[in-house]
Amino acid sequence: MAKSVEKTRALRKGAWSPEEDQKLTAYIKRYGIWNWAEMAKPAGLQRSGKSCRLRWVNYLRPGIKHGNFTKEEEQTIIDLHQKLGNRWSAIASKLPGRTDNEIKNHWHAHLRKRFKYDLNSLPESEPCQPSNAETDQNSSFRIDLLPPNVPRPSILESYGSISTDSLASSSSNPPFEIEEKPNIKGSIGSLDNFKA
């Protein structure tokens, strides 16, 4: 359905222009989010639904923090990464205003190296030190090296009420109000999240 809609149009890729940002923001402000795949066209965008969603979730939605991570945020990321592994959305849910994409990038750019360094600076007897730092460099030393008694997937359940979805659409108090809602079959509930 929506896939066919997207297939019939030549979709733009690559960096978003300020005009596109403005169009998407204005559309969501007016109509809310009802169906990413279908929204792009009436919003005047030649973008895939996924592209629109990503742009909104990661950059345009209210409440997003940009810029440097604080020491506290970095420590939180490191702590949570030790517990959760590469579950960026779960980590992001604990850092208001930060997105999973941003955290993931920051981890790969800064923290992973630092974390590796810290591990390597540990005494020889330290049990959690990776045995082969060189090969781990290529495998990006994921916390898959966690001991088997550390619960991983199930931990997510303890965050059950928190999801990037709720984070994405909440920011608790969106600074705008939906003016009207297109009468389109399949409109979904996330619209309500934008109602003040």
Next chain:
DNA sequence: AAGTCATACAACCGCCGGAAT
């Protein structure tokens, strides 16, 4: 000053799970 390399960030891709039909 020019070329090369490394880093950081933005965006895309493919897969998966849940909801709707």
Next chain:
DNA sequence: TATTCCGGCGGTTGTATGACT
């Protein structure tokens, strides 16, 4: 119950920018 569709997630890639030679 099976199928389809959408949204979300994590991994990966592309590009811009700065540092270094």
